[in-house]
Amino acid sequence: MSAAERSATASPPVGSLRLRWLSFRNRLLSSPHFQRWAASFPLTRFVARHRARALFDLSAGFVYSQVLAAGIEVGLYQKLEAGPLSLTELAEALGLPLAGARRLAEASAALQLLQRIGADHYLLGIHGAALLGNPAVSQMVEHHRLFYRDLSDPVALLSGTHGPTSLAQFWSYATRDRVAPPNGVEVGPYSALMDGSQSLIAEDILEAYSFGRHQCLLDVGGGEGSFISSVAAAHPTLRVMLFDLPAVAARAEAALASRALLGRARAVGGDVFRDPLPAGADLISLVRVLHDHDDPQALAILRAARAALPPGGVLVVAEPLAQTRGAEAIGAYFELYLLAMGQGRPRTVDELSALLREAGFVRPRSLPTRRPMLTGLLIAHVE
Numbered sequence: 001m002s003a004a005e006r007s008a009t010a011s012p013p014v015g016s017l018r019l020r021w022l023s024f025r026n027r028l029l030s031s032p033h034f035q036r037w038a039a040s041f042p043l044t045r046f047v048a049r050h051r052a053r054a055l056f057d058l059s060a061g062f063v064y065s066q067v068l069a070a071g072i073e074v075g076l077y078q079k080l081e082a083g084p085l086s087l088t089e090l091a092e093a094l095g096l097p098l099a100g101a102r103r104l105a106e107a108s109a110a111l112q113l114l115q116r117i118g119a120d121h122y123l124l125g126i127h128g129a130a131l132l133g134n135p136a137v138s139q140m141v142e143h144h145r146l147f148y149r150d151l152s153d154p155v156a157l158l159s160g161t162h163g164p165t166s167l168a169q170f171w172s173y174a175t176r177d178r179v180a181p182p183n184g185v186e187v188g189p190y191s192a193l194m195d196g197s198q199s200l201i202a203e204d205i206l207e208a209y210s211f212g213r214h215q216c217l218l219d220v221g222g223g224e225g226s227f228i229s230s231v232a233a234a235h236p237t238l239r240v241m242l243f244d245l246p247a248v249a250a251r252a253e254a255a256l257a258s259r260a261l262l263g264r265a266r267a268v269g270g271d272v273f274r275d276p277l278p279a280g281a282d283l284i285s286l287v288r289v290l291h292d293h294d295d296p297q298a299l300a301i302l303r304a305a306r307a308a309l310p311p312g313g314v315l316v317v318a319e320p321l322a323q324t325r326g327a328e329a330i331g332a333y334f335e336l337y338l339l340a341m342g343q344g345r346p347r348t349v350d351e352l353s354a355l356l357r358e359a360g361f362v363r364p365r366s367l368p369t370r371r372p373m374l375t376g377l378l379i380a381h382v383e
């Protein structure tokens, strides 16, 4: 039985004090009378307003995302990089009619993407300014067009009656019945997308775990090599290798050559489900790899890593984790994203630890990361 099946069959703590309290709370919160009272009583007014706002955000979030996407598509944030513009200037710069530019500017100002100055001037708001400093977010928002299409009928997606999804086509390796490995044209877009957000993730992983105590790192599913390049830059004596599908490894090889890293770094092409991993590493990393796979495949990847490591070797698993305190929303995102992609799921620390033990690793434990929304981290050892 998989970890997911085990947790689905476990019974809730019926009758526990906590469950009784939660049921009482829910009866209260769903009562219109209580809602009216809480919204007017001075001691609960603030909390009630906050909760009402959070529920509105949940129901309207798709509109916010589209305002952001429209702004990125027309280049709104870049146009305001040099300073404020009047509405007329903005409309002209964006190539939009005045009325359309006004709606976009007002909606963006309401979401703190822009800030209105005086009657009709706009400059970047706090979120718009942050977006400019982080091109990977814009890249992701553009990519979300595909995801948005797949989400047009979420129940069909959940029921498994949706038919082929846009995300499954984008992630060419995610097609379970594929016979031939994906080619260079198919892997190009996803490899570039992953590469764009890799430097932030690498910073957080490097801060959380000391790679300097190892001699050789193998990054499995290492994409275009951005992660091993960051590790190599931070630890000049460490040898680094990556393993990925042949079409991706070829792109990585070119990228490593352009970064003048080929002396210390190597990209090996292969299929982790069919080919042995290259030997010689005392540290293996799996960065944003396991959550892309269902339990049997994730276990196969972990077993391959276990077989390639010597006694005393270490495995680092880095990916966003389900049920992370303070980053719970990432669980909602990945549950649906990976469903649309066609395989995989976000896992909790306990679920990953169980898989690691099943694959033969010992002492799995999680290490804190700076931005758990971006990545969590687990390490495990070979006895």
Ligand SMILES: C[S@@+](CC[C@H](N)C(=O)[O-])C[C@H]1O[C@@H](n2cnc3c(N)ncnc32)[C@H](O)[C@@H]1O
Pocket: 173, 187, 194, 195, 198, 220, 221, 222, 223, 224, 227, 243, 244, 245, 248, 270, 271, 272, 273, 286, 287, 288, 289, 292
């Ligand atoms: C979500 S991407 C993560 C890439 C990179 N680790 C990062 O964080 O940017 C998953 C990677 O796993 C690779 N991959 C998928 N299936 C594979 C397989 N069967 N064998 C080897 N690599 C595979 C993909 O090509 C891709 O580069």
